[in-house]
Amino acid sequence: MATPIDLTAATAARTDEGPDPADLENPALFINRELSWLEFNQRVLLQAQDERHPLLERVKFLSIVSTNLDEFFMVRVATLLRKFRSESEALSPDGMSTEQQLDAIRIRTKRMMNDVERCWSDVLRPLLATHRIRILDPADYTPAVEAYLHDHYRRNIHPVLTPLAFDPGHPFPFISNLSMNLAVVVEHDGRTRFARVKLPDVLARFIPIPASVAGKPGDSFALLEDVVKLNVASLFPGIAVRETYLFRIIRDTDMVIQEDEADDLLESVDRTLKELRYGDLSQLLVEASMPARVLNILVENFEIEEDVVVRTAGRMGYGDWSALTKLHHPRLKDKPFSPRDLWPDEGGEAIFNAIQERDRLVHHPFESFSAVEAFLRAAVDDAHVIGIKITLYRIGPNSPLLDLLIQAADAGKQVAVLVELKARFDERNNIEWAHRLEAAGIHVVYGLLNLKTHCKLCLVVRQEQDGIVRYVHVGTGNYNRVTSQVYTDFGVFTARPAVLDEVTEVFNYLTGYSSKEDYEELLVAPHHLRPAFTSLVEREAEHARAGRRAGIIVKNNSVxxxxxxxxxxxxxxxxxxxxxxxxxxxxxxxxxxxxxxTIRVRSVVGRFLEHSRLYYFANDGRPELLIGSADLMERNLDRRVEALCHVRDPDLRSHLHDVVLQAMLADTDRAMELQTDGSYRPIRGKPHARRINAQEKLLRAYASPRRRD
Structure with missing residues (x-):
């Protein structure tokens, strides 16, 4: 590949020139998407380095950084590598070629991986030791520890391992994505041979050592790869083991389906998932000490270029460090809190009456996801409810919502579920849920041709005294209890007929045929959201030009x-x-x-993952505010079914603007501001002023017994 470009110099040159305000096509006006994402991951890493977080929360952030990087290589880097191999000449909006992007990514990710290693070895590991949580290296093993680990290996690890030779008589073994492996060099019949030993996922990475063996109180652990290395000779009896080196691979897992040619979408997704097991490598991570002759064997058999290879002197797969956060050390974790219930003493018909009375807002994780579960449970238990429709994107394991939907079908209600099979990394889980729902007699739709269904809608149809009445929940996040505890998201419950008419049309579009494009209460992608959102922005511009009050606040995940x-x-x-x-x-x-x-951009990364999408328009004193599923990305606007919903209730709108948005805009603790050159700097308040943490402020606000609705 070409010599890596000097990103700092390139950025300076573009900004110093002073772009022509009339030329908004100028690539200098855009930040590279991949490098911007890496800056986000750097902000997550800063949380691991921040001593204001409890210690095990810092370990959690370190784990998240590593998992994020894995996914980045599985999807974004893999996509760029495919473009590079196809000799695509397309440039990114910021003017970088595919080759330049790959070079820049390798420079930045290598630095980030080094930062992760230093954060662990120089900071977090020593701090954990002061709290009696010790992660031992082989050099730390006492004879008693080594004897214990040898016995543990013999009883619990050795029976699970499978050494696989590779030579002319043994083909190079299949090596799965994200797997940790040992490349073993042995001497057999006077010749040097090679074998591979996989460290199976079924084995815990951290092996606990009893305090009586460790000789110290507290929690002591050895790492699986160290224990296997020390005992690897047992896998090759009578054979001399000369060298052992650890390596880890990341494969291309970005699913590409030719939907125009697919007869059955579920079958196509299932088949593609199986094919992805053999995706091309986007990274080969090896021990720094691995000699060239061993590395060359891996490079040749994986059929890769050496620019995919990364050497490291540290640990691999820090995503596994999330296991440490499950240790019982309450003082090293965030203080627990009890989310507020939206309707703690209400159920059944009372919930529908409350929604009929006025719109209701729920804000996770400050308010419990039980509000959504109670809404659906009320629909299941209510004899007057005759139909339920819902979109499911990331369902999660053991979802109570799925059981409720099955109960509704068993009770004779009409249930229709759109399960998005193409939800990245959740495809297999969603296929299994789809099969289970179909077996229960539920109408299951798998999505639309060449589109992902990403909107969050749950519609309940009820036969009441005056006729059919509908109720809906419109959300910004997935119907997933687990993520609702750590992601910030909004949901609105409403019975406003204008909204329900349009939500019904969206479901008709998803399950049948509809070409409706003239929405008033919703902004629906892929046909309506882009022009409608553009009109809202342009209206603010007209207000500003006329000297009227204008202003826009955007809160989302990506622009x-x-x-x-x-x-x-x-x-x-x-x-x-x-x-x-x-x-x-x-x-x-x-x-x-x-x-x-006049544009100011900030990012807040803290205890909870900011996931909610909210768009506010001042509109000369007649403000409009929308919540929903869409970010301002091409995929959300053009390649997904998305829905933003107007929040018409003035009290809810005021709460979202005056309490939620103003808290985020006032943050001087976790907020960082985007600079013109693409870097981020912490936002700090006045000297000696108390820092404002938006998420902590909202935790206190929602802990109040006063109900805002």
Whole structure:
């Protein structure tokens, strides 16, 4: 590949030139999407380095950084590698070629991996030891520990391992994605031979050592790879083991389905998942000490270029460190809290009456996901409910919602479920749920041709005295109890007929045929959301040009669509103040003279993952606010079924603006501000002023017994 570009110099050159305000197509106006995502992961790593977090929470953040990087290589890097191999000449919106992006990514990820290793070895591991949580290296083993681990290996590890030779008589073995492996060099019949030993996922990475054996109180652990290395000779009796080296692979897992040619989507997804087991490598991580002759064997058999190889002197697969967060050390974790119940003393018909009375808002994790479960349970138990429709994207394991839907079908209610089979990394789980739902007699739809269904809608149809009445929950996050405890998300329950009419049309579009594009209460992708959102932004620009009150607040996960960024640039040029709270990728450059002077972008990364999407428009004193599933990315606007919903209730709208958004905009503890050059800097308040943590502030606000609705 070409010599890596100097990103710092390239950025400086672009910004110093002073882009022409009339040319919004200029690549210098955009930040590279991949590098922006890596900056987000760096902000997560900063949490692991931040001593204000409890110690085991810092370990959790370290684990998240590593897991995020794995997924980045499985999808984003793998996609770029496919483009590079196909000799694609397409440039990213910021003007970088595929080759330049890959070079820049390798530089940045290598530095990040080194930072992760230093954070663990120099900071977190020593701190854990001061709290009697010790992770032992082989050099730390006493004779008693070594004897204990040898016995543990003999009884619990050795029977599970399978050494696989590779030579002319034994083909190179299949090596699964994210697997940890040992490359073993042995001498047999006077010749050097090679074998591979996989460290199976069924074995715990951290092996506990009793305090009586460790000779110290507290929790002591050895790592699986160290124990196997010390005992690897037992797998080759009578054979001399000369060398052993650890390696780990990451494969391309980005699922590409030719849906136009697929007769059965479920069958196609299932088949593609099996094929992905053999995806091309996007990273081969090896011990720094692995000699070239051993590495060359791996490179040749994997049929890869050496630019996919990364050497490390540290540990591999820090995602496994999440196991340490399950240790019982309450003082080393965030203080637990009890989320507020939306309707603690209500159930059944009372829930429907409450929604009829007025719209209701739920804000996770500060308020419990039980509100959604209670809504669906009321629909199941109520004899007057005749139909339930719901979209499911990331369901999660052991979901109580699935059992409720099956109970509803058993009770004779009409139940329709759209299960998105193409939800990345959840495909297999969703296929299994789809089969179970179909077996219960539920109408299951698998999604639309060439589109992912990402909207979060649950519709209940009830036969009441005055006729059919419908109720709906519109959310920003998945119907998933587990993620609702750590992701911030909104949900609105409403019985407003105008909303229900349009939600019904969305379900008709998903399960049958509908070409409706003239929505009023919803903004629906892929046909309506982009032009409707653009109109809302342009209306603010008209207000600003006329000297009326104007302003936009965006809170979402990602802003990457080039055309939508240009729409925001034009609004800024008209003088619209734009505040953006973007947790992850942001390709917009704020603060460019004459282009984005009035745009300020911040990111809040803290205890909870900011996942909610909220869009506020000042509209000359008649504010409008929408919540929903869509970020401002091309995939959300053009390749997914998404829904944003107007929040019409003035009290709920005021709460979202005055309490939630203002807390985020006031954060001086976890917020970082995006600079014009693509870097982020911490936002700090006045000297000696107390730091404001938005999430902690909201925890206190929702702990109040006063109900806002």
């Amino acid at each position: 990457a669509d080039p055309e939508m960024i240009r729409v925001l640039y034009r609004a800024s040029q008209a003088g619209v103040p734009i505040e953006m709270i973007v947790r992850g990728v942001c390709c917009l450059r704020p603060g460019i003279p004459g282009i984005s002077d």
